[in-house]
Amino acid sequence: MIADNLIAKHVRLALKEYLKDLDGESPIGIMGMVIHSVEKPAIEIILEHVEGNQTRAASILGINRNTLRKKIKIYNIKT
Numbered sequence: 843m844i845a846d847n848l849i850a851k852h853v854r855l856a857l858k859e860y861l862k863d864l865d866g867e868s869p870i871g872i873m874g875m876v877i878h879s880v881e882k883p884a885i886e887i888i889l890e891h892v893e894g895n896q897t898r899a900a901s902i903l904g905i906n907r908n909t910l911r912k913k914i915k916i917y918n919i920k921t
Contacts, residue, residue, distance in 0.1 A: 881913065
């Protein structure tokens with residue numbers, strides 16, 4: 843899928859830049875940082891795309907609607 847390749851390309855570039863900026867320091871918790879950095883904007887954009895319909899957004903995101911509601915609360919996303 844083209845979107846997967848584009849997203850992966852940007853994640854790779856961002857991670858390379860992040861590691862370069864560490865200037866030799868050892869990174870910790872990279873996976874959690876990446877997921878957190880991607881998850882909130884993904885939820886926001888999808889909710890905007892479906893005009894706030896949480897059922898449709900959850901379906902597009904591939905998660906349960908209750909999980910989506912929990913993440914909306916965690917990330918303090920305005921709906």
